[in-house]
Amino acid sequence: xxxxxxxxxxxxxxxxxxxxxxxxxxxxxxxxxxxxxxxxxxxxxxxxxxxxxxxxxxxxxxxxxxxxxxxxxxxxxxxxxxxxxxxxxxxxxxxxxxxxxxxxxxxxxxxxxxxxxxxxxxxxxxxxxxxxxxxxxxxxxxxxxxxxxxxxxxxxxxxxxxxxxxxxxxxxxxxxxxxxxxxxxxxxxxxxxxxxxxxxxxxxxxxxxxxxxxxxxxxxxxxxxxxxxxxxxxxxxxxxxxxxxxxx
Amino acid sequence: xxxxxxxxxxxxxxxxxxxxxxxxxxxxxxxxxxxxxxxxxxxxxxxxxxxxxxxxxxxxxxxxxxxxxxxxxxxxxxxxxxxxxxxxxxxxxxxxxxxxxxxxxxxxxxxxxxxxxxxxxxxxxxxxxxxxxxxxxxxxxxxxxxxxxxxxxxxxxxxxxxxxxxxxxxxxxxxxxxxxxxxxxxxxxxxxxxxxxxxxxxxxxxxxxxxxxxxxxxxxxxxxxxxxxxxxxxxxxxxxxxxxxxxxxxxxxxxxxxxxxxxxxxxxxxxxxxxxxxxxxxxxxxxxxxxxxxxxxxxxxxxxxxxxxxxxxxxxxxxxxxxxxxxxxxxxxxxxxxxxxxxxxxxxxxxxxxxxxxxxxxxxxxxxxxxxxxxxxxxxxxxxxxxxxxxxxxxxxxxxxxxxxxxxxxxxxxxxxxxxxxxxxxxxxxxxxxxxxxxxxxxxxxxxxxxxxxxxxxxxxxxxxxxxxxxxxxxxxxxxxxxxxxxxxxxxxxxxxxxxxxxxxxxxxxxxxxxxxxxxxxxxxxxxxxxxxxxxxxxxxxxxxxxxxxxxxxxxxxxxxxxxxxxxxxxxxxxxxxxxxxxxxxxxxxxxxxxxxxxxxxxxxxxxxxxxxxxxxxxxxxxxxxxxxxxxxxxxxxxxxxxxxxxxxxxxxxxxxxxxxxxx
Ligand SMILES: Cc1cc2nc3c(=O)[nH]c(=O)nc-3n(C[C@H](O)[C@H](O)[C@H](O)COP(=O)(O)OP(=O)(O)OC[C@H]3O[C@@H](n4cnc5c(N)ncnc54)[C@H](O)[C@@H]3O)c2cc1C
Ligand code: SF4
Ligand code: FES
Numbered sequence: 029x030x031x032x033x034x035x036x037x038x039x040x041x042x043x044x045x046x047x048x049x050x051x052x053x054x055x056x057x058x059x060x061x062x063x064x065x066x067x068x069x070x071x072x073x074x075x076x077x078x079x080x081x082x083x084x085x086x087x088x089x090x091x092x093x094x095x096x097x098x099x100x101x102x103x104x105x106x107x108x109x110x111x112x113x114x115x116x117x118x119x120x121x122x123x124x125x126x127x128x129x130x131x132x133x134x135x136x137x138x139x140x141x142x143x144x145x146x147x148x149x150x151x152x153x154x155x156x157x158x159x160x161x162x163x164x165x166x167x168x169x170x171x172x173x174x175x176x177x178x179x180x181x182x183x184x185x186x187x188x189x190x191x192x193x194x195x196x197x198x199x200x201x202x203x204x205x206x207x208x209x210x211x212x213x214x215x216x217x218x219x220x221x222x223x224x225x226x227x228x229x230x231x232x233x234x235x236x237x238x239x240x241x242x243x244x245x246x247x248x249x250x251x252x253x254x255x256x257x258x259x260x261x262x263x264x265x266x267x268x269x270x271x272x273x274x275x276x
Numbered sequence: 277x278x279x280x281x282x283x284x285x286x287x288x289x290x291x292x293x294x295x296x297x298x299x300x301x302x303x304x305x306x307x308x309x310x311x312x313x314x315x316x317x318x319x320x321x322x323x324x325x326x327x328x329x330x331x332x333x334x335x336x337x338x339x340x341x342x343x344x345x346x347x348x349x350x351x352x353x354x355x356x357x358x359x360x361x362x363x364x365x366x367x368x369x370x371x372x373x374x375x376x377x378x379x380x381x382x383x384x385x386x387x388x389x390x391x392x393x394x395x396x397x398x399x400x401x402x403x404x405x406x407x408x409x410x411x412x413x414x415x416x417x418x419x420x421x422x423x424x425x426x427x428x429x430x431x432x433x434x435x436x437x438x439x440x441x442x443x444x445x446x447x448x449x450x451x452x453x454x455x456x457x458x459x460x461x462x463x464x465x466x467x468x469x470x471x472x473x474x475x476x477x478x479x480x481x482x483x484x485x486x487x488x489x490x491x492x493x494x495x496x497x498x499x500x501x502x503x504x505x506x507x508x509x510x511x512x513x514x515x516x517x518x519x520x521x522x523x524x525x526x527x528x529x530x531x532x533x534x535x536x537x538x539x540x541x542x543x544x545x546x547x548x549x550x551x552x553x554x555x556x557x558x559x560x561x562x563x564x565x566x567x568x569x570x571x572x573x574x575x576x577x578x579x580x581x582x583x584x585x586x587x588x589x590x591x592x593x594x595x596x597x598x599x600x601x602x603x604x605x606x607x608x609x610x611x612x613x614x615x616x617x618x619x620x621x622x623x624x625x626x627x628x629x630x631x632x633x634x635x636x637x638x639x640x641x642x643x644x645x646x647x648x649x650x651x652x653x654x655x656x657x658x659x660x661x662x663x664x665x666x667x668x669x670x671x672x673x674x675x676x677x678x679x680x681x682x683x684x685x686x687x688x689x690x691x692x693x694x695x696x697x698x699x700x701x702x703x704x705x706x707x708x709x710x711x712x713x714x715x716x717x718x719x720x721x722x723x724x725x726x727x728x729x730x731x732x733x734x735x736x737x738x739x740x741x742x743x744x745x746x747x748x749x750x751x752x753x754x755x756x757x758x759x760x761x762x763x764x765x766x767x768x769x770x771x772x773x774x775x776x777x778x779x780x781x782x783x784x785x786x787x788x789x790x791x792x793x794x795x796x797x798x799x800x801x802x803x804x805x806x807x808x809x810x811x812x813x814x815x816x817x818x819x820x821x822x823x824x825x826x827x828x829x830x831x832x833x834x835x836x837x838x839x840x841x842x843x844x845x846x847x848x849x850x851x852x853x854x855x856x857x858x859x860x861x862x863x864x865x866x867x868x869x870x871x872x873x874x875x876x877x878x879x880x881x882x883x884x885x886x887x888x889x890x891x892x893x894x895x896x897x898x899x900x901x902x903x904x905x906x907x908x909x910x911x912x913x914x915x916x917x918x919x920x921x922x923x924x925x926x927x928x929x930x931x932x933x934x935x936x937x938x939x940x
Binding site: 056058059060062063064066067069070072073074076077078079081083084085086087088089090091092093109113115117138139142144145146148149152153154155156157158159160161162164165166167168169171172173174175177178179181182185186188189212213216218219 | 350353354357368369370371372373375377378387389425427428429430431432433434436437438439440441442443444445461462464467468471474475476478479481482488490513542543544576577578579580581582584585683686687689752753756797799800801803804845846847848853855856
């Protein structure tokens with residue numbers, strides 16, 4: 029299998045970037061997309077050229093490190109997966125692929141396809157937790173959580189923090205990411221005590237980081253590898269309005 | 277607690293030059309500083325008498341925690357909550373991405389919610405037996421004891437564990453035990469536990485007690501007067517080398533299974549932090565005890581970079597088989613029932629498909645090597661759900677394992693509801709690691725090791741769902757006490773100076789090594805060397821080992837290492853974001869640790885747990901342990917690149933009777 033890759037190359041955060049084209053031959057359909065980039069990098073390095081820098085670690089769709097735009101779509105043409113779970117069998121022999129970093133005002137490019145997503149950490153630090161210091165926990169079964177509530181909280185908690193939602197959104201909004209954490213914790217009885225203060229602090233931090241506003245286009249849900257639902261955004265708005273009315 | 281006396285004793289270790297297996301040198305016996313009292317009272321005794329640091333003094337004391345997996349994040353958060361100054365390091369771009377995130381199956385705790393006879397003692401016994409009687413009783417008992425607290429802590433943090441319709445917590449069973457003590461959050465237990473710990477950590481970052489250093493790699497440990505004084509780290513974004521001083525350094529840097537290249541670990545997982553500490557004097561224990569996970573996906577192509585794990589929980593409902601005929605090329609569904617060999621059920625009738633990992637993996641290898649393997653490369657066995665689907669319905673199976681079946685389809689393109697999965701053993705978990713005493717302190721005073729980075733608790737084979745537990749328990753409930761105990765008489769000790777000569781030297785050495793790598797300008801990538809080393813280790817120091825093979829491997833590893841230093845290619849300079857340089861440093865350490873693994877396997881002339889020496893097996897192919905001669909932990913001392921020195925920690929069993937570990 030042969031593919032032409034148009035890849036975004038950028039030497040540093042401040043350098044001007046541009047596309048460069050590479051052709052790879054003898055690829056196997058069963059290879060993963062990132063293994064294809066490995067092959068390219070091995071060739072570049074052997075020639076003494078600078079390899080393509082890209083984010084990745086677990087390579088099984090759970091750490092949320094990987095992520096790039098492939099032919100204009102976050103994590104590539106298949107829904108419900110991360111870039112590391114994409115395999116070449118999803119492409120045809122001879123295809124040309126355009127590969128770019130996730131782009132958003134709050135996610136500056138560091139080098140080539142690698143971006144800075146530390147804004148997500150700061151959103152969590154602002155209030156994305158239950159303040160349960162080690163040692164203070166009551167017996168686990170003293171907090172009853174009906175099956176459906178636990179499952180629904182899990183659906184929100186499944187977010188891997190990849191940033192595809194932000195990269196896909198025309199406003200560069202982090203509403204899906206932020207709301208997933210707000211909802212996860214707000215749905216659980218042990219998270220209610222801080223719910224109002226939490227939503228206010230997290231929304232404030234999200235705005236401070238330069239993410240855009242949510243205008244309900246719902247593109248984020250379509251590209252989220254974990255299927256995080258836009259209903260979380262609705263819950264965030266509800267919690268936020270409640271907090272404003274009742275005081276945080 | 278007599279921590280200090282023990283410390284002095286450790287430094288009195290002298291070397292007797294007696295040559296043992298290969299040319300390794302026999303050292304002295306070492307002791308683990310285990311508190312007195314009955315097994316069940318030891319930990320409480322420790323806590324009752326341990327030294328404390330008052331809240332006012334804590335803020336003057338600085339602790340470096342390297343690693344933000346379950347062990348590191350939980351410890352850094354807890355120390356932060358207590359009021360210490362904490363510096364937290366990880367190589368990923370966010371602490372939330374540490375490889376604990378990938379654990380699927382669950383976490384054990386002996387809550388006995390199922391009323392099926394579980395207890396601290398039973399969990400302790402299962403773990404000791406699962407580890408083939410090669411773990412310390414006192415540590416394992418403490419692990420079981422603290423397991424209950426962990427579930428409470430995680431629930432309080434909002435970890436969405438599976439629940440019954442009534443709202444009570446649910447459990448399932450895992451390989452190697454007969455009770456249901458595994459708590460789980462779908463197939464993403466590690467992720468959910470880690471998010472709990474990460475959020476607790478970020479809360480402390482916000483509170484100002486923890487300072488975060490993401491995308492930093494520890495490249496050396498600094499010691500002053502034999503005590504840990506700080507680390508040298510490379511900022512991976514800029515390539516700059518930084519010095520960080522502290523009163524205590526904790527390594528919670530995870531496992532080194534990635535040494536095999538193909539493994540269930542993440543691409544960045546490495547042994548560099550513990551290895552460089554080893555070269556500064558910390559002993560490495562049981563280095564060759566590596567668990568091969570029986571249910572990972574097989575290697576399908578030459579460019580493959582990792583082997584994805586399919587959770588062991590699948591073995592609760594899946595049945596493992598190979599064709600009875602060698603080289604059978606029929607599609608699995610065309611092979612009739614009576615021509616299938618359910619070899620685990622055949623060999624281990626009482627545990628069947630739930631036999632422990634080492635046994636399951638070895639049994640698979642035995643069938644594959646004998647020519648019964650399946651799949652395009654004949655390197656796999658089948659894991660079949662057709663019976664379970666018939667009995668319970670597809671919906672029920674989808675509910676339990678839906679995400680795993682989805683993952684399988686994404687990777688292989690095969691629908692496991694219609695056709696059995698193909699699975700194969702893969703390098704997975706390192707029981708070996710830095711030697712630590714009961715306090716989780718290494719042989720360097722002030723240097724602690726937590727989580728998978730230490731060797732403690734799992735013996736020669738880890739039971740499924742026990743290592744998330746160990747990482748969490750080390751970080752939340754054990755190290756905070758033992759570190760306080762260590763610091764309790766150091767509240768007047770000044771923070772070591774980062775301009776001390778020891779920091780100068782360590783930094784200069786790190787820089788010199790990086791420059792040396794860059795200057796080689798050869799023609800081979802670090803990754804190519806890593807793959808070659810991995811293949812060597814799979815062949816000679818993998819699921820089974822023998823004397824000649826191990827000796828051959830030591831030689832081959834040395835040759836490959838020489839070639840590495842002659843032919844490595846790194847295209848960019850050192851002081852910049854340089855991914856090839858990162859890999860080179862890790863691979864350079866892997867050569868040395870690989871060699872030590874071979875020494876470790878060579879000198880242990882018995883089979884136990886995951887360590888299977890072909891010379892020591894029963895006529896029907898089971899492991900033959902030798903308690904008379906090998907009832908000890910091998911703790912290795914670095915010998916400046918010469919043959920390593922073997923110290924022994926004898927294992928005393930007071931509460932259990934050594935028994936043959938049978939799952940038949
Ligand atoms: C695929 C998979 C599935 C598993 N499933 C289960 C399961 O179901 N149940 C179970 O109990 N166990 C399971 N395990 C094992 C368990 O997940 C691990 O043993 C455990 O999570 C290890 O946690 P840790 O905190 O010790 O290390 P890790 O989570 O690996 O964290 C290591 C940390 O150290 C940092 N680090 C490493 N080197 C350096 C360096 N040089 N400089 C700076 N930072 C560094 C990393 O950035 C990271 O933050 C599984 C393991 C794998 C690989
Ligand atoms: S909500 Fe989905 S797309 Fe957004 S960061 Fe989380 S997992 Fe990624
Ligand atoms: S590399 Fe971890 S999600 Fe893709």
